Amino acid sequence: MPYDLILCPGQNCPIKQNCYRFTAEILGRQDFLVEAPYSFITNSCEHFISNRPDENKIRIKAYEIWQNMGYPSGKSVEHWLQAEKELVELKTQLY
Structure with missing residues (x-):
């Protein structure tokens, strides 16, 4: 995660668990929104x-x-979950 991404403290926020600004791993010095x-x-x-x-x-x-x-059949759910996991990991690396 780059240091130029400002994170959120998440106080009383109902969507904080779905927001990368709240759930991102803090690496070293990091800036946060005041509220x-x-x-x-x-x-x-x-x-x-x-x-x-x-x-x-x-x-x-x-x-x-x-x-x-x-092209295997019957593995669509596995492929979907693997794709989602890979994209989440990629997004984490980009931010």
């Missing part, structure tokens, strides 16, 4: 970064895994 920017008026956060990869990206990655494994 959670979640707005209860709009039920949203303008600084939210989802932990979960986009479903279409997971679908494409699972298809690539299926192809690389030789």
Whole structure:
């Protein structure tokens, strides 16, 4: 995770467990927002970064895994979960 990503303390935030700014591993010195920017008026956060990869990206990655494994049948759930895991790990490395 680069040090230029500002993390969130998550106080009273209902979506903090799904936000990378809250769940990211702290490596060394890190800056934090003073308070959670979640707005209860709009039920949203303008600084939210989802932990979960986009479903279409997971679908494409699972298809690539299926192809690389030789087109086996009955393994779609395994390929989906593997694709999701790989994309989450990649996202963690990018941030």
